[in-house]
Amino acid sequence: MLNFTVGPVMCSEEVCAVGGEQVPYFRTPEFSALMFENERLMLKFAKAPSGAKAAFMTNSSTGSMEAVVMNCFSKDDKVLVIDGGSFGHRFAELCEIHEIPYTALKLRRGQKLTREQLFEYDGKGFTGLLVNVDETSTGVLYDAEMIGEFCRRNNTFYVCDCVSSFLADPFDMAHCGADVMITGSQKVLACPPGISVIILAPGAVERVKNAKVRSMYFNLADVLKNMERGQTPFTPAVGILRQINARLKEIESAGGADAEIARVAAQAKDFREKIKELPFEFVSESPANGVTPVHPLNADAYEIFMTLKDEYGIWICPNGGEMKSTVFRVGHIGHLSHEDNTTLIDALKDMQGRGLI
Numbered sequence: 001m002l003n004f005t006v007g008p009v010m011c012s013e014e015v016c017a018v019g020g021e022q023v024p025y026f027r028t029p030e031f032s033a034l035m036f037e038n039e040r041l042m043l044k045f046a047k048a049p050s051g052a053k054a055a056f057m058t059n060s061s062t063g064s065m066e067a068v069v070m071n072c073f074s075k076d077d078k079v080l081v082i083d084g085g086s087f088g089h090r091f092a093e094l095c096e097i098h099e100i101p102y103t104a105l106k107l108r109r110g111q112k113l114t115r116e117q118l119f120e121y122d123g124k125g126f127t128g129l130l131v132n133v134d135e136t137s138t139g140v141l142y143d144a145e146m147i148g149e150f151c152r153r154n155n156t157f158y159v160c161d162c163v164s165s166f167l168a169d170p171f172d173m174a175h176c177g178a179d180v181m182i183t184g185s186q187k188v189l190a191c192p193p194g195i196s197v198i199i200l201a202p203g204a205v206e207r208v209k210n211a212k213v214r215s216m217y218f219n220l221a222d223v224l225k226n227m228e229r230g231q232t233p234f235t236p237a238v239g240i241l242r243q244i245n246a247r248l249k250e251i252e253s254a255g256g257a258d259a260e261i262a263r264v265a266a267q268a269k270d271f272r273e274k275i276k277e278l279p280f281e282f283v284s285e286s287p288a289n290g291v292t293p294v295h296p297l298n299a300d301a302y303e304i305f306m307t308l309k310d311e312y313g314i315w316i317c318p319n320g321g322e323m324k325s326t327v328f329r330v331g332h333i334g335h336l337s338h339e340d341n342t343t344l345i346d347a348l349k350d351m352q353g354r355g356l357i
């Protein structure tokens, strides 16, 4: 299998090997030590401010998006949602469900967010802002620093969904002033799905401690309290947390977050050069490193996905909804090499020779 989707992605041999081991009991000092190490490396790689805490959630990242909306906002807030694709729209839906007053700043498919567009909302009393730093559905990377400047000026609580951009695009949580950062195990962390991590800056830690949450499982104050002893309130995905530990140490010994970001950037650049020979167009005005959305000029995007999967054993990522036939995505995250890019391009050229592209 050769997997170019944006999650789950290819795991390293070491991470796979940990996945093949027995899963240990976890209410032990040994597991607590592993959790503290996971927290330390996650905070370091996110460049989190001092005093930040990590919450390891056994749920997909949408669960963490929901937990953050439930724990950080209330009916008294006024939230701005950057809605440039299906993940931005998900934040709007979550505000709807939890009755958080919000305004959606809508962007066209692939459109970047400019300073002019954002600062139209300046001085309008927004208490919160929700953004997917890489809107993975269209591969648009928003400027987290510019949004941070807006939030600082407006005293706005700033939530960054970095699910697909963490370790793929440069991100400095302390510098951009994000209060919360969310990511998940199956994207650049290149582990199986099942764990999502929420990093909370000190102000966010205070906020969730005082929140009145109508949920047992999504009570972040409870999660943080347990994490003081390296534990979780309920049984976590122990096996995946052990794989995350192996992966974080692997990244650390290969040069840390910046080295991994450079590796993903080079993987994306190599692919974008090689695919220029084919009758495809790029979609994103401000491309993120993790994924390239591609618009085929002469063929149905979903058909290309199916043929590559069924006839070549290669997985690219189809798009959902209205972009299903017009856009497919190629991921650059996980355990992939430049040779793997060549294998994919050769398969696409073969399809072109067969008149399928």
Ligand SMILES: *Cc1c(COP(=O)(O)O)cnc(C)c1O
Residues within 6 Å of the ligand: 007, 060, 061, 062, 063, 087, 132, 133, 134, 135, 136, 161, 162, 163, 164, 184
């Ligand atoms: C993948 C992704 C999610 C959701 O992840 P799930 O694990 O499927 O819930 C959320 N936001 C962004 C930006 C993503 O790329």
